Amino acid sequence: xxxxxxxxxxxxxxxxxxxxxxxxxxxxxxxxxxxxxxxxxxxxxxxxxxxxxxxxxxxxxxxxxxxxxxxxxxxxxxxxxxxxxxxxxxxxxxxxxxxxxxxxxxxxxxxxxxxxxxxxxxxxxxxxxxxxxxxxxxxxxxxxxxxxxxxxxxxxxxxxxxxxxxxxxxxxxxxxxxxxxxxxxxxxxxxxxxxxxxxxxxxxxxxxxxxxxxxxxxxxxxxxxxxxxxxxxxxxxxxxxxxxxxxxxxxxxxxxxxxxxxxxxxxxxxxxxxxxxxxxxxxxxxxxxxxxxxxxxxxxxxxxxxxxxxxxxxxxxxxxxxxxxxxxxxxxxxxxxxxxxxxxxxxxxxxxxxxxxxxxxxxxxxxxxxxx
Amino acid sequence: xxxxxxxxxxxxxxxxxxxxxxxxxxxxxxxxxxxxxxxxxxxxxxxxxxxxxxxxxxxxxxxxxxxxxxxxxxxxxxxxxxxxxxxxxxxxxxxxxxxxxxxxxxxxxxxxxxxxxxxxxxxxxxxxxxxxxxxxxxxxxxxxxxxxxxxxxxxxxxxxxxxxxxxxxxxxxxxxxxxxxxxxxxxxxxxxxxxxxxxxxxxxxxxxxxxxxxxxxxxxxxxxxxxxxxxxxxxxxxxxxxxxxxxxxxxxxxxxxxxx
Amino acid sequence: xxxxxxxxxxxxxxxxxxxxxxxxxxxxxxxxxxxxxxxxxxxxxxxxxxxxxxxxxxxxxxxxxx
Numbered sequence: 001x002x003x004x005x006x007x008x009x010x011x012x013x014x015x016x017x018x019x020x021x022x023x024x025x026x027x028x029x030x031x032x033x034x035x036x037x038x039x040x041x042x043x044x045x046x047x048x049x050x051x052x053x054x055x056x057x058x059x060x061x062x063x064x065x066x067x068x069x070x071x072x073x074x075x076x077x078x079x080x081x082x083x084x085x086x087x088x089x090x091x092x093x094x095x096x097x098x099x100x101x102x103x104x105x106x107x108x109x110x111x112x113x114x115x116x117x118x119x120x121x122x123x124x125x126x127x128x129x130x131x132x133x134x135x136x137x138x139x140x141x142x143x144x145x146x147x148x149x150x151x152x153x154x155x156x157x158x159x160x161x162x163x164x165x166x167x168x169x170x171x172x173x174x175x176x177x178x179x180x181x182x183x184x185x186x187x188x189x190x191x192x193x194x195x196x197x198x199x200x201x202x203x204x205x206x207x208x209x210x211x212x213x214x215x216x217x218x219x220x221x222x223x224x225x226x227x228x229x230x231x232x233x234x235x236x237x238x239x240x241x242x243x244x245x246x247x248x249x250x251x252x253x254x255x256x257x258x259x260x261x262x263x264x265x266x267x268x269x270x271x272x273x274x275x276x277x278x279x280x281x282x283x284x285x286x287x288x289x290x291x292x293x294x295x296x297x298x299x300x301x302x303x304x305x306x307x308x309x310x311x312x313x314x315x316x317x318x319x320x321x322x323x324x325x326x327x328x329x330x331x332x333x334x335x336x337x338x339x340x341x342x343x344x345x346x347x348x349x350x351x352x353x354x355x356x357x358x359x360x361x362x363x364x365x366x367x368x369x370x371x372x
Numbered sequence: 373x374x375x376x377x378x379x380x381x382x383x384x385x386x387x388x389x390x391x392x393x394x395x396x397x398x399x400x401x402x403x404x405x406x407x408x409x410x411x412x413x414x415x416x417x418x419x420x421x422x423x424x425x426x427x428x429x430x431x432x433x434x435x436x437x438x439x440x441x442x443x444x445x446x447x448x449x450x451x452x453x454x455x456x457x458x459x460x461x462x463x464x465x466x467x468x469x470x471x472x473x474x475x476x477x478x479x480x481x482x483x484x485x486x487x488x489x490x491x492x493x494x495x496x497x498x499x500x501x502x503x504x505x506x507x508x509x510x511x512x513x514x515x516x517x518x519x520x521x522x523x524x525x526x527x528x529x530x531x532x533x534x535x536x537x538x539x540x541x542x543x544x545x546x547x548x549x550x551x552x553x554x555x556x557x558x559x560x561x562x563x564x565x566x567x568x569x570x571x572x573x574x575x576x577x578x579x580x581x582x583x584x585x586x587x588x589x590x591x592x593x594x595x596x597x598x599x600x601x602x603x604x605x606x607x608x609x610x611x612x613x614x615x616x617x618x619x620x621x622x623x624x625x626x627x628x629x630x631x632x
Numbered sequence: 633x634x635x636x637x638x639x640x641x642x643x644x645x646x647x648x649x650x651x652x653x654x655x656x657x658x659x660x661x662x663x664x665x666x667x668x669x670x671x672x673x674x675x676x677x678x679x680x681x682x683x684x685x686x687x688x689x690x691x692x693x694x695x696x697x698x
Contacts (some may be wrong), residue, residue, distance in 0.1 A: 028606060030544060052628055241547050244510045270631045302630025388698025398696065413697025416638040416690060417664060419657060426694045428663075442697050452670075456692055459672045460665040527698070554698075576698030 001201050002238045004231055007180040011227040017041035026050060031283050036233045039279035040226045048271065051278035055307040058285050066357045068310040069344065070118035070150070071111050074319040074335070075099050075138070079124030081191030083177070085222065085255060085262040087335045088124040090191065097319045098129040105141050110322040114314060114344050117147040117361035120173070122335075125154035125193060132160040136167045143168025147361035150213070154192070155202040161209030168365040172206040173215030174199065175251065179231030180223040187222060203235070207243035212363070214239065214248055215290070220273065221255030221264030229276045233283055240284075249288035249310065250280060253336075254295065261337070270299055281307040296339040304354050313347040374571050376549050377497040377518040379436070383407045384566065385596045386438065386551065387589070388576025395429035397585055402430065405589035409436040411467055411574065413443075414457055432461065438499065440467040446480070447487035454491055466491065467521065468500040477527045481508050485515060492516035501553055504535035509542045520546065521574065523554035524565065528577050530557025533565050543569045559595030566599025567607060636688045650678040653689065664693045
């Protein structure tokens with residue numbers, strides 16, 4: 001199983017990097033984990049433009065002039081975990097809602113009507129609200145209507161992931177939130193999620209179950225973002241060698257200070273985020289890099305083609321948020337607040353104006369069959 | 373240090389023992405190459421004229437014998453030869469070769485994978501000879517191969533590493549050592565494979581048919597070492613454009629003016 | 633007694649075991665592998681491996697190869 005390197009040590013390693021290391025990392029054809037450390041380091045900050053140019057070159061070569069688009073469907077905000085940073089935390093006095101199968105399908109079909117072919121089903125972690133039977137039932141309802149249905153729910157067993165794969169789920173995202181073991185215990189106060197190792201081993205279980213794609217990532221704003229980036233690199237590298245027929249993506253959910261919300265423990269600027277994205281692109285030419293609507297329109301427009309490969313669009317992060325008034329939506333029940341409020345059409349137009357092709361479909365989950 | 377199946381190798385050059393003019397030239401060339409592992413083949417004893425026994429010239433105590441399954445045209449023949457080889461050498465090392473086409477002697481990917489799966493289960497240390505196919509390399513690793521041996525060009529052709537773009541991918545993805553085998557006709561070819569990051573090379577014809585096989589073996593030893601050292605030192609990237617050796621910072625750039 | 637050795641039919645007299653056969657052919661036992669009716673005979677069993685009429689024997693050794 002993957003052993004996450006000591007987090008403090010990663011931070012130290014990064015801060016030891018010099019200009020010479022950065023230049024070496026920029027000139028090497030295949031940057032390794034040491035090069036990644038240099039590219040994430042403070043010493044690389046003056047080279048951000050060179051990194052952007054190199055990252056853009058690789059992204060263009062590997063992904064072409066395309067940007068994939070998807071939208072999340074929030075199924076449920078019930079959660080048995082207490083995580084200090086999350087709007088769905090069990091402690092929070094929000095109106096709880098778990099969509100029925102009919103409501104979930106209706107929400108998905110609203111997005112379908114807006115042109116989405118790839119949706120991400122998201123929920124809080126509460127086994128009695130959202131479990132494998134519920135997810136399987138939704139997947140079977142949606143598999144013939146969408147090209148790809150991904151999920152971001154509580155970690156499951158390999159067996160359950162395999163069941164969902166057979167039902168038509170194509171990808172699973174499960175973020176470690178923080179690779180810092182000590183900090184992890186501090187921000188995850190109670191609930192199943194408190195088990196750092198079980199969560200860390202989840203991407204491997206997903207891949208083992210045969211899913212086409214696995215998403216990993218860390219929440220930026222909890223710990224040392226540079227060390228999180230290097231830890232992600234280690235995790236990605238390990239996963240790649242073990243599961244060579246699985247595609248991988250990395251997300252960079254960045255917390256920003258906002259009234260009434262969790263105050264980030266660390267400030268991560270747009271420059272920092274960009275450096276991390278460029279560094280990971282240089283390190284892994286083929287990894288999908290996702291930038292969600294947490295980020296503002298200006299930033300997402302500017303980053304187009306420089307490294308990210310997939311954007312969400314037109315997102316609402318509360319269960320039932322897309323639907324008509326017959327689903328009772330609590331606007332305070334959002335998981336996080338959105339920075340880019342544009343619709344799919346508006347985002348697609350922007351992408352086209354920049355000379356890129358907005359791609360809503362690059363697979364058909366109906367094709368999916370188990371290997372053995 | 374190179375480690376295959378728990379055995380450490382100081383030398384990253386392996387030698388084949390075929391086509392030498394005599395056993396003594398072979399033994400001298402092997403000594404000059406400083407290699408630690410040699411490949412051997414298995415054949416019926418010619419009863420009317422029992423040839424020299426290779427074991428007389430080379431001691432199993434001095435060198436690791438890597439018996440091959442040359443001549444096998446399918447998995448079953450290779451498996452049979454493998455068991456004979458193990459009985460003869462007393463060890464489980466095996467270079468798996470399945471070559472159905474006697475003209476090109478190119479390896480059969482399907483039969484090689486089948487034989488690898490079976491032989492790994494039978495406890496062999498399997499080093500499959502394979503075409504430079506990255507997906508096959510991954511599948512052979514999954515099946516338990518101790519190393520993979522992609523070919524540089526067809527055996528005996530001395531054409532060098534023609535499959536370099538595929539070998540580069542194999543090396544990048546490998547979880548086991550990559551030994552470039554076949555087609556290496558000159559020390560520069562061996563150095564090139566090592567510069568790319570190959571873990572070792574296997575050479576036979578280029579040494580055995582050289583004017584002076586002993587001197588050629590020494591040349592290969594140096595080339596392999598030079599290539600490895602260059603790889604470890606980290607080579608600069610190739611580029612189509614000229615680039616000044618002196619820095620001109622800030623020239624290559626993307627517009628990041630949008631950042632807050 | 634007729635025995636097929638390495639594909640050719642040969643007639644032997646006073647041969648009872650693999651050890652006898654190797655001695656007759658002047659082959660040092662430690663340099664070869666013997667397969668009797670497609671089953672590999674371990675060297676310590678050469679003496680007890682009895683030969684009978686019509687047996688198929690393969691005698692194999694290492695040669696140079698790449």
